[in-house]
Amino acid sequence: MKEIQSTEGLELQIIATGMHLSPEFGLTYQQIESDGFVIDKKVEMLLSSDTEVGITKSMGIGMVGFADALSDLTPDLLVVLGDRYEIFVAASAATVARI
Numbered sequence: 001m002k003e004i005q006s007t008e009g010l011e012l013q014i015i016a017t018g019m020h021l022s023p024e025f026g027l028t029y030q031q032i033e034s035d036g037f038v039i040d041k042k043v044e045m046l047l048s049s050d051t052e053v054g055i056t057k058s059m060g061i062g063m064v065g066f067a068d069a070l071s072d073l074t075p076d077l078l079v080v081l082g083d084r085y086e087i088f089v090a091a092s093a094a095t096v097a098r099i
Contacts, residue, residue: 001037013073017043017062018086041069045086059089066093075099 014036015060016039029039045062047054070078070093078094080087 005037012037012077013040014038015041015043015066015090016072017045017065017090018082018084019046022046037053040073043069045089055085058069059085062086063064067097070094070097070099077094083096 001011002012004010014032014037016032019025020029021027021042021044029097032039042063043065045058045065047058047061049055049057066089068074075094076099078090078099080090
């Protein structure tokens, strides 16, 4: 992220979502900020239910949030990092937005 930030012609934009925004998991978005990065958008999407239905509903909420975030930020490229369904939602929204 620091390399992107320091490369001429590139603009780093950060979207935090999922567990990064959860008090239950330590609000880890704050670690990103304490490392000197600005979070451009936060996409709240986690529901308290971890059932299949709850996760599916969280994904729907996330799709709306990522649609808004991507529309506002207008990125040319999206790099995702994660191993949960939140990243699938981010990639799906970017695909629909032709990013």
